[in-house]
Amino acid sequence: MKFGVVQFPGSNCDWDTFTVLQNVMKQATVMLWHKDHDLQGVDCVVLPGGFSYGDYLRSGAIARFSPLMREVTAFARRGGLVLGICNGFQVLLEMGLLPGAMLRNKNLKFLCQHVHVRIENAGTAFTRAGRRGQVLRIPIAHFDGNYYAPPRTRDRLARGRQVVLRYCDADGALTDDANVNGSLDSIAGVVNEAGNVMGLMPHPERASETVLGSTDGRVIFASLIQTLSRRKTGAPRKTRGRR
Amino acid sequence: MKVRVLVSFKDSVLDPQGQTVMNALHTLGYGSVRDVRQGKVFDIALENLTKKEAETLVPEIARKVLANPIIEKFVWQFIESE
Numbered sequence: 401m402k403f404g405v406v407q408f409p410g411s412n413c414d415w416d417t418f419t420v421l422q423n424v425m426k427q428a429t430v431m432l433w434h435k436d437h438d439l440q441g442v443d444c445v446v447l448p449g450g451f452s453y454g455d456y457l458r459s460g461a462i463a464r465f466s467p468l469m470r471e472v473t474a475f476a477r478r479g480g481l482v483l484g485i486c487n488g489f490q491v492l493l494e495m496g497l498l499p500g501a502m503l504r505n506k507n508l509k510f511l512c513q514h515v516h517v518r519i520e521n522a523g524t525a526f527t528r529a530g531r532r533g534q535v536l537r538i539p540i541a542h543f544d545g546n547y548y549a550p551p552r553t554r555d556r557l558a559r560g561r562q563v564v565l566r567y568c569d570a571d572g573a574l575t576d577d578a579n580v581n582g583s584l585d586s587i588a589g590v591v592n593e594a595g596n597v598m599g600l601m602p603h604p605e606r607a608s609e610t611v612l613g614s615t616d617g618r619v620i621f622a623s624l625i626q627t628l629s630r631r632k633t634g635a636p637r638k639t640r641g642r643r
Numbered sequence: 644m645k646v647r648v649l650v651s652f653k654d655s656v657l658d659p660q661g662q663t664v665m666n667a668l669h670t671l672g673y674g675s676v677r678d679v680r681q682g683k684v685f686d687i688a689l690e691n692l693t694k695k696e697a698e699t700l701v702p703e704i705a706r707k708v709l710a711n712p713i714i715e716k717f718v719w720q721f722i723e724s725e
Contacts, residue, residue, distance in 0.1 A: 458711055494711065501713040508659055548656060548714060582659075 401628045403429040404442035406472070406488075408463045413449035413485065417605040421446070424608050425621045434466035443628050444481040445472055447488025449541070449603055459502060459544045460490030469495065481525060481624060482597045486542055489589075489599030498592055498599050499557065500549035505542070506582025512541040514614070515580060517588045517602055518568040521561045524591050526598040529622035535572045536565075536616035538602035540580070545601040547583035547590075557590060565589030565600055644689045646701050648719040650710045651682030685709055686722065694721070 403421045407414045414431065421429040430440050439445065453462035463469065469491075476482045476497055484492040492498040505511055514537055522532045530536070549557060557563055565588040569578040579586040581601070589600030604617025652658045658680050665679040687704075689697055705717040 457708070461708070461711070501711050503656065503714065504659055506659055508663060546659075550655070550713065 401427055401444075401625065401632070402440075402442045403427050403444050403446060403624075404432040404439060405429065405446045405448055406432045406434060406468060407448075408434045408450070408452035408466060408491075410452045410454055411448050411450035411487070413487075413603060413605060416603075417446055417448045417485065420605045420608045420617075421621065424618070425625060427621075427625065432468060434463070434468045436468050437471060439468075439471050439475055443631075444483065444624055445475060447472075447482070447484040447491050448605075449486030449488060452487055452491065455487075455543070458490075458494065460487060460492075460494040463487075463491045464495040473497065476592075476597050479594065479596050481627065483526065483620070483624065484597075484599040485603055485605065486540075486545075486601055489601055490544065492597060492599045497597050498590055499553045499562075500547055500584075500587075500590065502544040503546040503548050503582075504544055505546050505580070510541075510543045511545070511580055512539070513580070514539045515588075515602060516568050516570055516572075516578065517565040517600075518572050518574075519619075520563050520566055521591070523561070524564055524595055524598065524623075525627040526589075526591065526620055526623050527564055528626055530619040533572060534619070535568060535570065536602075536607075536619060537570075537614045538604055538607040538617050539614075540602050542581070542601055545581040545583065547581075547587040547601075549584055549587075554584065556593075557587075560593055562591050562593065563587050563589075564591050564598060565602070644692075644694070644697060645722045646687050646689065646697065646719055647722045648685040648687065648701065648705050648709055648717055649682055650685070650705070650715050650717045651680050652714055653716050656714045683709075697721075 566586040591598045604620040607614040607617035661679040661681040
């Protein structure tokens with residue numbers, strides 16, 4: 401199994417993600433430069449956090465035009481696993497690989513703090529190592545994390561159980577206070593209809609080592625590893641949603 | 644040839660920055676301000692194409708890049724070149 405972390409100008413969580421995948425999760429991992437045209441045979445592409453292209457125009461809006469992203473789109477269309485963290489999530493939204501868009505946080509502040517998120521769907525390729533209702537403590541760090549989707553998209557997300565994570569309090573309750581950035585329905589992470597592309601605003605790579613105060617983020621990476629090993633051994637794929 | 648594209652949030656989308664500006668104006672006593680929507684302006688210089696071609700090109704650029712159609716709308720016009 402091989403993971404690839406995409407580097408854009410302005411990515412700043414690329415090496416954190418690389419380190420967790422390689423040293424903590426013990427997976428072969430390569431860096432993928434945004435100007436390349438080759439995914440180097442990776443089984444999973446991770447778009448890391450940061451400020452690609454300085455967040456000019458809109459967060460994630462310019463990164464989608466990088467040459468490598470054409471390969472990432474084709475890879476996703478073939479069913480390849482793609483995870484977007486924070487700015488990576490914003491890029492996936494701008495690319496149209498995930499539904500919705502990001503608005504500025506409701507309090508207009510850059511939020512850098514630990515939050516709690518609840519696993520809403522533990523049947524996805526990205527959460528199968530967790531359980532439904534499990535509360536994870538993971539940091540966020542963003543200006544534009546106020547998730548928005550028009551009513552019809554919102555209905556489709558609900559029907560397909562595509563909302564994977566929601567902001568909650570320490571006990572797992574969905575409250576206005578816990579929904580720090582004002583996201584629609586407290587949405588912190590979504591998966592596409594086919595179930596192979598996920599984006600989340602919290603940074604699991606910053607919560608994967610005891611020394612950093614939480615290892616809850618490992619659930620996401622462990623799930624990916626489980627999913628990939630099932631695919632390799634040809635075990636039936638657990639898919640979410642419908643085409 | 645120059646064009647100006649104005650991008651702003653759709654009416655259905657909350658604009659917290661516009662709201663904050665409005666609140667500031669109210670604080671200053673401008674009670675007649677009922678709403679403020681904040682947006683972006685793009686002045687674009689074009690060359691080697693006709694006005695008619697520009698009329699196709701500009702909305703295309705606006706839809707593909709300048710605005711995110713999920714949350715934003717745009718209007719555009721030709722502007723005077725100096």
